[in-house]
Amino acid sequence: MHTRELFLFLFCMLLSLGFINAQAQIQFLTKRCLGGNYTANSAYESNLKTILSFLYSNSTHENGFYNATAGQDPDKVNGLILCRGDVTAQECQSCIINKIGQEIMTLCPNKKEAIIWVDDCMLRYSNRSIFSTLEIQPTAALVSVANSSYPDGRSQKVKELLDSLANQAAFHSSTAMFATGVIQSTYTVGGIIGFEKIYGLVQCTPDISQNDCHRCLTAAVSHLFDCCKVKLGARVLQPSCSIRHEDHMFYASKASAPSPSTLVSPPFTPLTNTTNTEGKGRNSTGVIIAIVISTVIGAIILSILYFFCLRSRKPKEHIDIVDVEKINNVESLQVNFSAIKAATNNFSNDNKLGQGGFGDVYKGRLLDGREVAVKRLSRNSGQGEVEFKNEVLLVAKLQHRNLVRLLGFCCEGQEKLLIYEFVQNASLDHFIFDPIKRVQLDWERRYKIIGGIARGLLYLHEDSRLKIIHRDLKASNILLDEDMNPKIADFGMARLFVVDQTHACTSRIVGTYGYMAPEYIKHGHFSVKSDVFSFGVILIEIVSGERNNSFHQSEPYEDLLSYAWRNWNEGTAMELVDPTLREGCSRQDVMRCIHIALLCVQENEADRPTMASIVLMLNSNSVTLAIPSSPAFFLNSRRMGSEVPSGENDSRATESTASANEMSLSQFDPR
Incomplete structure (x- = not known):
């Protein structure tokens, strides 16, 4: 392997194992430009400039949140800002003015509504009422480039962490609808057991109710698990709330929320800061070098082991069928064919309820008096043994008032039948x-x-x-x-x-x-x-x-x-x-x-x-x-x-x- 290829290989392995986080030092700006257009030099534009000036000058407000209104309908402009709960008042003002303010008029030109998110703050304005109102759309999601090496176990821990933080932010009045925390996770890579901490942050705009905050955060967690569970880091941004998790500590320690039983309040570890004086930089150089060298050596060893593990592992073929042995889990639901035949009067046309893509459905009455619907698969139907067992396995485990309930099944010879609860009014x-x-x-x-x-x-x-x-x-x-x-x-x-x-x-x-x-x-x-x-x-x-x-x-x-x-x-x-x-x-x-x-x-x-x-x-x-x-x-x-x-x-x-x-x-x- 050439030197360049070796370097790229080691870099990718370090990235995949989380030793390098490609997003950690990257500033992001995400925007959503909405609503209709306003005319240049109009009353709306004048009110927008006024409201932006109000927001900039009040960006040091308590809890990093401020809202204001300028003008009258139909040219009224409502605006708000929200800074992350762990940043100082000065950092908040710098974020609003320097990261957003200098470009706000060019980011969404002539739009009556906009939401701008950057690392530490959010600015939002609209011609409609946006205060004290739960809004979960539009939604933006950002992810790190690296995937987790053990997505199953990690995703469970991420959800556990974010759900706990959502409860804290929403229902603990002392948190100002902001919470952070960390949870420890165990994983195995290449036969080596490792431990890592997962850091999380959730926040709502403090003008919404506690229940609306919890609803918003729950929706954000759901969106995160739809888009980016395998990632080492991700954030979901919504107008009324945001969530984030990473494999490194990305917030200030003072923001750590009261720890529930599953959380560990993280100790503050100073990171390299570009604003440090030269003297402080010299004092920490030895420590930093030692940490970097030990981390790289450990990463290289794990990378080599991981590489050989991948090479020795045979590719696993994806099987698009249900494990046949699992059918034994629902044997108690099996019904004799003769009993079903009697219940439907030998599948009489008078008992026929309808016909689907895979066979006919009959009304029947069991010996205990229960009325049932019997789905009889046609022998030449597209649904074979796989689909049949799939339906048995799935439906037998489901219990919900808005799902039809499976009462039994039959699989004898060429006959495959499913017995459902009888629903009186047929289909929609x-x-x-x-x-x-x-x-x-x-x-x-x-x-x-x-x-x-x-x-x-x-x-x-x-x-x-x-x-x-x-x-x-x-x-x-x-x-x-x-x-x-x-x-x-x-x-x-x-x-x-x-x-x-x-x-x-x-x-x-x-x-x-x-x-x-x-x-x-x-x-x-x-x-x-x-x-x-x-x-x-x-x-x-x-x-x-x-x-x-x-x-x-x-x-x-x-x-x-x-x-x-x-x-x-x-x-x-x-x-x-x-x-x-x-x-x-x-x-x-x-x-x-x-x-x-x-x-x-x-x-x-x-x-x-x-x-x-x-x-x-x-x-x-x-x-x-x-x-x-x-x-x-x-x-x-x-x-x-x-x-x-x-x-x-x-x-x-x-x-x-x-x-x-x-x-x-x-x-x-x-x-």
Whole structure:
């Protein structure tokens, strides 16, 4: 190995093992430019300059937080600043004036709303009210370049740390909604056991309530675990709060929060400071050199061991099936075929409830009197033994009021059957798409159904012991009980993720066109955001009473998503609403649901909210929603709405989709 190659190899290994943190000394600036435009030399610009002057001069305010208002509507400007809780008043003022102030007018030129984040502070202004209001959008995430060598164990510790700090910041009045702490983690690399500390910081703007602070931090943690769990360091920035974790101490020791049982309050270790005097630099030189030499030697040894460990390890083939032996865990649910045959009157057509992509569903009555729904897989269905066992294993472990409950299964010879609780009112599509039955679903019931579906998905994605991607969420897979409570069904295509996994890829594209996310159809990539896309489609269908896979306007030709977007963009979103709802619905709730749906169906999966954020948006009108861009469209798709064969590859799926419609946001004003 040449000297240059050896150096690059050792540098990369040091980076991957955390001995070098490439982001630690890098200053960052992140911005979000929002809202409409103001005219140069206008009253709004004059008020903006006034408010910025107020903020600069008051940046030494207590707790590093200050807000102010200048002017009158419609040219009123609201502004606020927030400095990190561990910086001094002088450092806060320097951050606001030197890092943001000198460039503020050029960062978001002529924009009526902007948020600027830098290392130690945030500045925000808007033409709307932003004080004492919980806002989690827009969200920005920054990560270190290095990945953890043991992501499973580290991610659990990171979550433990951040959850604890969130409670401290929100509910301990002495913290001023700011908390820091450290937790110790054990790991093994190349057979060597090591220990490291993970440092964390959370902060809310102190003008929001304690509960809103906790909601904001919880949403930020959820976003972090969607985007960057494998990283050695990451931060999530939201208008009302921020979180950060690193493998090194990045805050001042005075900010350490009261330590819970899982935390260790970190001792303050002075770092090299460019403002030190020459004498101080000489006194610490020997210590620094000793630390650097010992660290490098240790890193080189670990790097060599790690390198040979990787070379000797055989690559592990990814197996896209469920471990067959795990089926034994649910043997107690196994039912004899003869019992099911008797319960369904030998699968009589009179007992047939419907037909799905993988077989028929029958109503039955067990010997103990319970009514059940029996899913009988067809012998030539795409769902074979793998999908069948997948559904048994997944659903048997799930317990939530908005998920259909598995009561038993049968696997004898060629017969594969699943026994579910019987849900009286069939599926959602039997109501919202029926011109007569849809009248039974007033807005109050539809809103209740929307909330139930969201809570069921949140349970699958985050709250259950397993992390599950449904992959075939659609109106026909939402069942309604006697009280019209929704229950998510049909987990034959679902995928189980490990604790810290965020994405997966497959060449077997399965699902229903019209509900499938574009990244899944085109490339086989799926994640929790794939389900979020499907939820957005269902949400638009519930509001409109129209099927996405069969709706179109002849002039111009539009599918349901493009129709919804055009009306929203033109300020005529109520045209989308089911005519049976327009008289008795809450216009505010309907508009909010359309807004949320458009955020869910964004082309870029990173722009879609998580289910945790969606549940929060549905339950709190104080949460300000981000401005959506044009969604992913499926125009002119001849096969839209058809089931995708389980063996179909993604190239066939891609051929049936049209390119996304590019639309400008320059005139967008949903308010």
